[in-house]
Amino acid sequence: DTGVSQNPRHKITKRGQNVTFRCDPISEHNRLYWYRQTLGQGPEFLTYFQNEAQLEKSRLLSDRFSAERPKGSFSTLEIQRTEQGDSAMYLCASSPYTGGQIMNTEAFFGQGTRLTVV
Amino acid sequence: AQKVTQAQTEISVVEKEDVTLDCVYETRDTTYYLFWYKQPPSGELVFLIRRNSFDEQNEISGRYSWNFQKSTSSFNFTITASQVVDSAVYFCALSEVGSGGFKTIFGAGTRLFVKA
Numbered sequence: 187d188t189g190v191s192q193n194p195r196h197k198i199t200k201r202g203q204n205v206t207f208r209c210d211p212i213s214e215h216n217r218l219y220w221y222r223q224t225l226g227q228g229p230e231f232l233t234y235f236q237n238e239a240q241l242e243k244s245r246l247l248s249d250r251f252s253a254e255r256p257k258g259s260f261s262t263l264e265i266q267r268t269e270q271g272d273s274a275m276y277l278c279a280s281s282p283y284t285g286g287q288i289m290n291t292e293a294f295f296g297q298g299t300r301l302t303v304v
Numbered sequence: 305a306q307k308v309t310q311a312q313t314e315i316s317v318v319e320k321e322d323v324t325l326d327c328v329y330e331t332r333d334t335t336y337y338l339f340w341y342k343q344p345p346s347g348e349l350v351f352l353i354r355r356n357s358f359d360e361q362n363e364i365s366g367r368y369s370w371n372f373q374k375s376t377s378s379f380n381f382t383i384t385a386s387q388v389v390d391s392a393v394y395f396c397a398l399s400e401v402g403s404g405g406f407k408t409i410f411g412a413g414t415r416l417f418v419k420a
Contacts, residue, residue, distance in 0.1 A: 217406060219406065219408075226412070226413075227412055227413070228308075228395050228397070228410030228411050228412050228413050229349070229395070229410045230410070231407050231408065231409065234406045234407065236406070241406070242406065242407060275347065277349070279349075291354070292339060292351040292354050293351070293408065294351065295341075295348055295349035295350075296348065297346065297347050297348045298347050298348070
């Protein structure tokens with residue numbers, strides 16, 4: 187399967203614990219995005235990588251959130267000291283970017299990691 | 305600031321009916337992209353279409369068609385002869401080139417129920 191892969195699919199954690207999610211994008215895609223989706227809402231942008239560089243972070247990404255993409259391939263999203271308000275679906279997406287005129291290609295999404303903080 | 309509004313929270317139709325999902329957007333950029341995604345019960349968002357702001361030509365793909373009107377800032381999506389498999393949440397999204405082209409803003413989605 188060459189789609190975007192996210193692990194784990196589900197995570198239940200106690201408030202105050204740290205959690206880490208992993209995203210493996212489509213191999214030739216150099217753009218990677220993290221989104222958060224709560225029930226009944228559309229995905230909300232969290233952060234964006236082009237290769238290994240994190241180029242943009244949303245104000246939604248508090249100090250407790252950190253994302254990395256160390257080798258420009260897979261990415262991790264860590265949430266420290268989780269709170270109940272962090273419960274959501276965390277979506278990863280990737281897209282190709284080869285320069286030129288077409289900047290905004292469609293993104294390919296993974297199935298997400300559903301986080302429940304109890 | 306960019307914004308996407310999908311006023312219809314839920315729509316219920318009977319199979320074979322036509323249905324239109326509305327999308328209204330706000331942006332100050334002159335160059336932007338609009339998208340529609342489908343999110344079936346499995347949860348994975350599936351890309352349906354991309355449109356850039358300079359191309360107002362309507363598009364048809366099988367039972368799907370899209371109507372883009374810059375004058376009303378709308379990008380509506382019509383499913384003709386709906387089928388049960390069309391049941392899903394549909395998201396309209398906007399991406400501004402001025403923001404670097406990577407930040408996509410999604411609407412709240414329209415949940416479509418197609419009954420047999």
